[in-house]
Each structure stands twice: as C-alpha cells, then as structure tokens.
Amino acid sequence: MLGLGADRLRADMNRLLALLFHQGVLDEQFLQLQQLQDETSPNFVSEVVNIYFHESEKLLRNLRGLLMDREFSDYKKMGIHLNQFMGSSSSIGAKRVRNVCVAFRAASEQNNRAGCLRALELVEHEYCYLKNKLHELFQLEQQRVLAAGVRYPIQN
C-alpha cells in the first residue's frame, strides 16, 4: 500500500501537464526545464518559475503603467519591457503568453495605443491562467513528495 497516494498525484500532475501542452499553454522548453531538475537541484523548475513570476509582474506593471499614462508616447521603452517579457516567457516554455505578446508587439510597432491596451489585457489574462495552472502543478508536486514519504506499517 506504499505510495498509492503518490502514484495518483503523479497521474494528476501528468494529466494537468498533458492538458497544458495540448492547450498550447506550455511548450517543450518547459520539458527541458524539468529535465534539468534532479536530486542535486530538486526544486529547479519551481525556482525558475518563481523568478519568472517575479520578473514578469514587474514588467507587466511597467507596461500597464506606461499605457495608462494619458500622455504616453514612449513606444520604444514599452518595446524593451515587452521584449524582456517575451524572452523570459519563451525561456520557461510559456508559449501562449509569448504568442499574445507577438500581437502586442505588432500593435506597439504601429504606435497603436488602443491596440496595445487590448493586447495587454490579453497578455494579463494568459499570464494569470498560466500562473494559476503552474501553482496547481507545484501544489500537486508538493503533495506527491509528501505522499511518497509516507510509511505504512508493514503487516506480516
């Protein structure tokens, strides 16, 4: 009876991951990150992802701040924040987030403020979805690790 909970949790995790891949939320770069996780660096994925969340929230705040300014005109500065955000999104395999950023960048290159605002909303939406799902994934992982550590009394 050892680890039954752990197996089920692992199945749940795999199901969630498969769903996220199928939805195009994550791509193979996320798998690459998982491959870099091992006993010497057991929390690598969540560490990187947490850095990503931290960086991204700053960048998203900056983007929103720039666009909400009535006299906004510094598309170049916005482009820089956007490129940084796109870069780190692709580095963790956040495919859908990165894709909506492409639309954002297009609007930015056309100096289309309204288009940028719409795109930003889309980006924020995708980012929120990603963050929720990844939190769910990491929670499952934590539970799985705990469950795998549970010892049942052996009966002769």
Place this chain on the structure above:
Amino acid sequence: MFSSIAHYLHYKSLPLHSFPPPLYKYWKQIPHPFLDMGSVAGEFVRHVLPEKVGVSDHSAAGSEELHVLAVDDSHVDRKVIERLLKISSCKVTAVESGTRALQFLGLDGEENSVGFDGLKVNLIMTDYSMPGMTGYELLKKIKESKAFRKIPVVIMSSENILTRIDRCLEEGAEEFIVKPVKLSDVRRLRDFIMRGEGEENRKKGNHKRKLQDDYSISPPLSPAASLDCEISSLLLPSSSSSSPECPSKRPRLWVED
C-alpha cells in the same frame, strides 16, 4: 520523475499535429548520421527530448572543467543557462551585464589583470539585447583585446534576425544561438571547445554558419497547418547525409563525424 511526461504524451496517442510546432526543432537538431528516416513516427517523440544527463556524463577525464562566463540581463535566463552549464560539467560565472563581464575579465581599464590564471575563461556566452552594452558591443570589445580575443564568444538571442546574425559572425562570434537555449546546444558547445579544434576550424572558415532554418521562429497562430507542412518537408529524402546545404546554424564540424 518528470521525464515520464514524454512517454505519457506519446502513448496516449495524441495526434501528431496537436503537438505544438516547435517540438520538431529537436528533430532537425539531430545530426544526420543518426536520423533514421525509416521509422519517423516512433522516432519523432523519442528524439523530441535530449537524453537525460546521467552521472556518467561528467567528464571522468575530469580535471578539465570548462569555465564559462555567461552574460544576460534576464534573471530567468541566467538561472537556466547556469543550470544547463552546471549539468554539463562546466564551471559557470553568470553576470548581468557587459560591463560586469568586462570587469570580471579585467578589461574595464582597471589595473587588474594579475592572477587570472585560476579564473581562465574557456567560453563566453552572451545575450544580444541587453541594456547599456549589447552583446554585440561586448563581442567587439573582447575581440579587440589581445588577451581575450581567442576566447570563443557565443551570442544568444530570442530574435532570429539574419542581419544581426551576420553581423555577429562577422565580428568573430563562434556561433549564434536562438533562444531558448537547450541542453543539446550547451553540450554541443562544450564538446566543440573540449575538442579544441576551434582554432583550426576558425582558420578554415568552416564553422561560421548562418541561421538558415526554413521555419519561422515565432510560433504561427495556426499550429496544425504549419506543423503538417514542416513535417512533410522533413520527410522528403535529403540529398545526402552530409549535404552542405544542410540548413543549420551548427558549425560544420558537427557533420564531419
């Protein structure tokens, strides 16, 4: 624990076209001698992931650990490249800017070049777009310095812009890697440098490859159609396994084997 996901996906028989397009990038990275066109479907998913790095991969030939200086303003990317390098048995120094990189190398004009033997750098990997000094500017400064111009410099960028790639290669960059950087990229670089053939190939001019991939880096918004297209073009028999037309940004030396 996570490596099972690939098998899970495969054996759940998700239709091939539902995989996000960039997955096939891995297939193209496989050196031609190993690519078995005959069993495409099965090999596709198997080769999607680089093989897991086992402990045995650490250079038993060992005291020779490459020291890599990684330069990137993104904290996420620094963390990833650091891990990629460590898992490939390299020592890493990761800095956040070109300025810091020059400081580390002792090229910032300060009287500091004493005692750098212990910190010898075998490879510099730098992001292209950074605030302040770009990776290109850093590359130029390194190539202008007598002490460090022999160190191979690799440029990384999330943008696949041909003029940018050309410029970097012309300035002496060893290679231009389109992000995200993968384990296979790092291992290939490490092998290349360890083999120490860099010098000779540089003279022959063989290694400077342009990125001529015929797929677009920014994922198209209709994955299914373009993936089918790309897959079918890959399935066509290639003229030869070591075709010079091989669309690749890898150094030719890869194909020589």
